Amino acid sequence: MSVSALEGYHGEILRRLRKSGAKVGSVIRLTSKSGEVFEGILIPRSEYSDPRHIVLKMRNGYNIGISLERTEKLEVIGEGEKPHFTKPSSPPIRVGLPRVAIISTGGTIASRVDYRTGAVQPALTAADLASVVPELSSIAEVDAHILFSEYSENIGPMHWKGMAEEVAKRIADGAEGVVISHGTDTLHYTAAALSFALSGLPIPVLLVGAQRSSDRPSSDAASNLTGAVALAARADMALVGVAMHQDLSDHIILAHRGTRVRKCHTSRRDAFKSINANPLASYDLKTGQIELTNGVPKRDKSRKLALRSRFDQHAYLIKFYPGFNTSMIDSAVSAGARGIVLEGTGLGHVSRQLFDSVKKALKREIPFFMTSQTIWGRVDMNVYNTGRDLLNLGVTPLEDMIAETAIVKLMWVVAQTKSASKIREMMLRSIAGEMTSRTLVEAS
Amino acid sequence: MSVSALEGYHGEILRRLRKSGAKVGSVIRLTSKSGEVFEGILIPRSEYSDPRHIVLKMRNGYNIGISLERTEKLEVIGEGEKPHFTKPSSPPIRVGLPRVAIISTGGTIASRVDYRTGAVQPALTAADLASVVPELSSIAEVDAHILFSEYSENIGPMHWKGMAEEVAKRIADGAEGVVISHGTDTLHYTAAALSFALSGLPIPVLLVGAQRSSDRPSSDAASNLTGAVALAARADMALVGVAMHQDLSDHIILAHRGTRVRKCHTSRRDAFKSINANPLASYDLKTGQIELTNGVPKRDKSRKLALRSRFDQHAYLIKFYPGFNTSMIDSAVSAGARGIVLEGTGLGHVSRQLFDSVKKALKREIPFFMTSQTIWGRVDMNVYNTGRDLLNLGVTPLEDMIAETAIVKLMWVVAQTKSASKIREMMLRSIAGEMTSRTLVEAS
Numbered sequence: 001m002s003v004s005a006l007e008g009y010h011g012e013i014l015r016r017l018r019k020s021g022a023k024v025g026s027v028i029r030l031t032s033k034s035g036e037v038f039e040g041i042l043i044p045r046s047e048y049s050d051p052r053h054i055v056l057k058m059r060n061g062y063n064i065g066i067s068l069e070r071t072e073k074l075e076v077i078g079e080g081e082k083p084h085f086t087k088p089s090s091p092p093i094r095v096g097l098p099r100v101a102i103i104s105t106g107g108t109i110a111s112r113v114d115y116r117t118g119a120v121q122p123a124l125t126a127a128d129l130a131s132v133v134p135e136l137s138s139i140a141e142v143d144a145h146i147l148f149s150e151y152s153e154n155i156g157p158m159h160w161k162g163m164a165e166e167v168a169k170r171i172a173d174g175a176e177g178v179v180i181s182h183g184t185d186t187l188h189y190t191a192a193a194l195s196f197a198l199s200g201l202p203i204p205v206l207l208v209g210a211q212r213s214s215d216r217p218s219s220d221a222a223s224n225l226t227g228a229v230a231l232a233a234r235a236d237m238a239l240v241g242v243a244m245h246q247d248l249s250d251h252i253i254l255a256h257r258g259t260r261v262r263k264c265h266t267s268r269r270d271a272f273k274s275i276n277a278n279p280l281a282s283y284d285l286k287t288g289q290i291e292l293t294n295g296v297p298k299r300d301k302s303r304k305l306a307l308r309s310r311f312d313q314h315a316y317l318i319k320f321y322p323g324f325n326t327s328m329i330d331s332a333v334s335a336g337a338r339g340i341v342l343e344g345t346g347l348g349h350v351s352r353q354l355f356d357s358v359k360k361a362l363k364r365e366i367p368f369f370m371t372s373q374t375i376w377g378r379v380d381m382n383v384y385n386t387g388r389d390l391l392n393l394g395v396t397p398l399e400d401m402i403a404e405t406a407i408v409k410l411m412w413v414v415a416q417t418k419s420a421s422k423i424r425e426m427m428l429r430s431i432a433g434e435m436t437s438r439t440l441v442e443a444s
Numbered sequence: 445m446s447v448s449a450l451e452g453y454h455g456e457i458l459r460r461l462r463k464s465g466a467k468v469g470s471v472i473r474l475t476s477k478s479g480e481v482f483e484g485i486l487i488p489r490s491e492y493s494d495p496r497h498i499v500l501k502m503r504n505g506y507n508i509g510i511s512l513e514r515t516e517k518l519e520v521i522g523e524g525e526k527p528h529f530t531k532p533s534s535p536p537i538r539v540g541l542p543r544v545a546i547i548s549t550g551g552t553i554a555s556r557v558d559y560r561t562g563a564v565q566p567a568l569t570a571a572d573l574a575s576v577v578p579e580l581s582s583i584a585e586v587d588a589h590i591l592f593s594e595y596s597e598n599i600g601p602m603h604w605k606g607m608a609e610e611v612a613k614r615i616a617d618g619a620e621g622v623v624i625s626h627g628t629d630t631l632h633y634t635a636a637a638l639s640f641a642l643s644g645l646p647i648p649v650l651l652v653g654a655q656r657s658s659d660r661p662s663s664d665a666a667s668n669l670t671g672a673v674a675l676a677a678r679a680d681m682a683l684v685g686v687a688m689h690q691d692l693s694d695h696i697i698l699a700h701r702g703t704r705v706r707k708c709h710t711s712r713r714d715a716f717k718s719i720n721a722n723p724l725a726s727y728d729l730k731t732g733q734i735e736l737t738n739g740v741p742k743r744d745k746s747r748k749l750a751l752r753s754r755f756d757q758h759a760y761l762i763k764f765y766p767g768f769n770t771s772m773i774d775s776a777v778s779a780g781a782r783g784i785v786l787e788g789t790g791l792g793h794v795s796r797q798l799f800d801s802v803k804k805a806l807k808r809e810i811p812f813f814m815t816s817q818t819i820w821g822r823v824d825m826n827v828y829n830t831g832r833d834l835l836n837l838g839v840t841p842l843e844d845m846i847a848e849t850a851i852v853k854l855m856w857v858v859a860q861t862k863s864a865s866k867i868r869e870m871m872l873r874s875i876a877g878e879m880t881s882r883t884l885v886e887a888s
Contacts, residue, residue: 151793151828151829151830152789152790153764153788153789153790153793153794153795153796153830154795154796154797154830155766156766156767156795156797157766157767160766183790184790185789185790185791185793186765186766186789189765189766190766193766263789263790263818264818264819264820265818265819265820265821266790266791266792266816266818266820266821266822266823266824267791267821267822267824268820268821271818271821311767313767313769315767316769316772317763317765318763319761319762319763319787320597321630321633321761321848321851322599322600322601322604322630322633322634322637322852323600323601323755323757323759323851323852323855325757325760325776325779327775327779328760328772328775328776328779331771331772331775331779332769332772335769335771335772335775343763344597345596345597345629345630345707346596346597346627346628346629346707346710347629347710347711348710349595349597349629350597351597351598351600352597352598353598353600372710374707374708374709374710374715375708375709375819376708376709376710376712376715377709377710377711377712377715378710378711379710380710380711384595385595386595386597386598404765407765407767408766408767411767
């Protein structure tokens with residue numbers, strides 16, 4: 001038999017599977033050294049998965065990974081169908097539950113492993129999402145639609161506009177909460193974009209993703225989606241947030257403010273962190289309890305949604321580093337930059353070698369904004385001479401705003417005004433909780 | 445009296461100080477509500493400091509901050525001299541202690557508040573450093589020199605070369621440990637640079653900085669320096685590291701591997717974190733105990749130091765974000781890039797809108813390397829189609845190397861070879877512990 005029929009398996013496991021005549025799709029019976037018996041369909045592994053486990057999709061729909069070390073006996077007992085998700089033709093709708101709109105845009109949460117390549121591909125429909133997590137029907141009256149199906153690294157300003165408009169439509173249709181499923185790569189950029197595009201929200205809008213696809217035993221797709229729908233249905237808040245795992249356990253789903261959240265790990269389920277701010281709320285997957293942080297804007301049906309969904313890509317984010325070539329700033333200016341966010345070092349610095357390029361651009365009425373590549377903390381350009389020099393040149397410090405939010409906000413701001421001073425004024429005004437003016441620093 | 449005589453003080457505190465006739469430099473007696481009495485010289489505050497505290501330099505040399513709320517009575521009892529650091533004309537040298545060379549390059553650790561502007565300026569000499577921390581003389585036979593005095597945001601490849609050569613000289617002179625005091629903004633970039641430039645180190649080389657200047661009550665200058673000198677003198681390791689506070693207490697100084705460390709907060713004393721790796725060692729400020737992590741290269745006087753201190757700035761680090769303008773890649777290529785590090789999203793992705801620019805550059809033999817802007821985790825371009833497409837184009841994933849180390853390494857690599865395939869080969873070979881090949885990911 002060919003190797004490709006066991007794609008994703010390697011080494012000793014591959015040898016054992018071959019010897020038994022197994023291939024992907026076979027029904028396998030595994031007997032563990034402690035005498036337990038597992039039966040299920042052999043599913044392929046991605047490059048990304050733990051190479052020591054054989055993974056079976058069991059009759060109850062769950063995947064299970066059994067380590068080779070624990071395996072006593074391995075038999076092929078039949079040829080199974082490839083696993084699929086059932087689509088309930090008419091999902092049970094309970095009367096009186098809050099109406100939650102799910103808007104699907106793609107990503108791992110709506111993905112499964114491609115059986116041919118072992119890679120993860122967008123595949124599930126919004127209805128599939130709901131069918132994977134049947135308990136959603138006891139939390140909310142879910143209305144699921146696919147807006148588009150895109151890896152999030154390909155999502156940009158035009159998609160943000162489409163999503164904001166779709167959310168506005170769902171709210172007009174009477175949704176009491178909106179959930180947007182989205183790839184995790186740029187989930188936080190989209191969350192920031194929607195935070196600016198949708199002001200005066202009467203209800204919560206929660207973006208949700210998954211770090212592990214729903215075909216994987218460690219998938220966080222179902223738990224994140226459950227948390228997001230519950231928070232969208234019941235949490236007394238009205239703003240854009242991101243709902244993801246708090247830690248590695250299946251216990252708490254946190255909602256982070258859309259303008260204060262960042263993906264801080266390539267693969268962990270708790271990759272999303274609130275930066276320089278507290279999370280908005282938490283959902284306990286075991287008890288269903290919701291806890292809200294003080295000061296979060298409350299639901300208010302009388303609030304009038306203002307949709308400002310245009311973004312202009314003539315905004316640049318440039319990260320400084322030692323040995324940085326100042327030609328990068330000149331190029332951004334030549335390409336028609338209408339504003340530049342610098343990701344400086346420490347409290348908000350760049351080398352004085354950049355001063356000439358910055359000065360030239362400022363003379364052309366192109367505003368510069370300073371954020372810090374440290375991620376955490378607040379820029380403060382009054383402490384050192386370099387900061388004071390940059391302030392004197394006319395660079396505007398963005399307090400504790402993270403760089404990712406700053407570039408999204410700048411794209412939104414330059415779409416609304418041509419005036420450099422108005423751009424500066426809007427960048428310094430907190431519009432969606434994206435920055436706070438200086439807090440008291442406790443001497444320690 | 446003029447306001448400038450009380451520069452840095454504001455609001456209620458300013459009014460209280462004015463009323464009592466105090467100015468910076470006055471000797472003040474403060475009586476607290478609980479009856480404690482503090483006497484000392486009034487020192488100015490930087491913009492950066494807690495506005496609720498009056499800060500006195502006491503006779504014992506320590507600064508103390510007393511909150512206005514705690515203050516019952518405030519009197520001027522004399523005019524003091526401005527505080528200064530005494531320079532011992534001939535510091536006591538104990539025979540038999542390890543010889544540690546301190547190389548001063550500037551930064552907060554060698555700074556103090558400018559009494560005129562309230563800003564922090566480089567001022568202390570290397571000898572001052574030692575005099576501020578007299579206990580150093582019981583740890584090592586310290587030999588301190590100023591190499592230059594520069595804010596670290598201005599430090600680049602030419603300074604790295606100078607530092608590497610100076611370290612080599614000190615080692616030839618018989619140093620058993622080297623400490624480099626350095627601004628914290630780019631301390632980690634320099635640490636990575638020296639890690640590549642100095643291979644075969646027989647002894648430890650520790651960079652050290654301070655997040656708060658030595659005039660401030662919360663200064664970490666003395667404790668970081670003590671830890672760095674102790675580790676340089678006694679830790680059984682031989683590589684480039686960074687010595688800084690573990691947390692907000694004055695308890696542990698950690699040594700981080702030079703290629704695995706990153707400044708992760710604008711101002712906290714524990715801003716430096718080992719990323720995707722364990723710290724090398726710890727120094728207990730209370731007990732003087734050193735703990736080493738397993739597997740760290742040991743001291744070995746027979747090792748032959750290889751100095752390769754050239755860096756070439758024709759290397760670019762470009763951070764991707766939604767709405768990114770591909771012209772930035774074209775500009776880097778036009779400006780003569782000999783290699784480009786991308787800071788992609790998630791597992792190592794960029795939008796397919798960049799593919800054409802990447803393809804064009806790769807055709808011109810300009811290698812591309814992928815890191816992740818998540819900071820933590822490992823790029824893995826086999827999981828999703830976007831990653832596989834980028835691999836097929838010829839983009840090289842850099843495993844768990846952080847972007848800051850990757851750009852420094854690329855500047856070092858392109859200084860050594862003109863061949864694109866050799867550049868790729870060197871970038872993928874771990875030279876100073878900067879990356880590990882894939883570790884087993886536990887299914888969870």
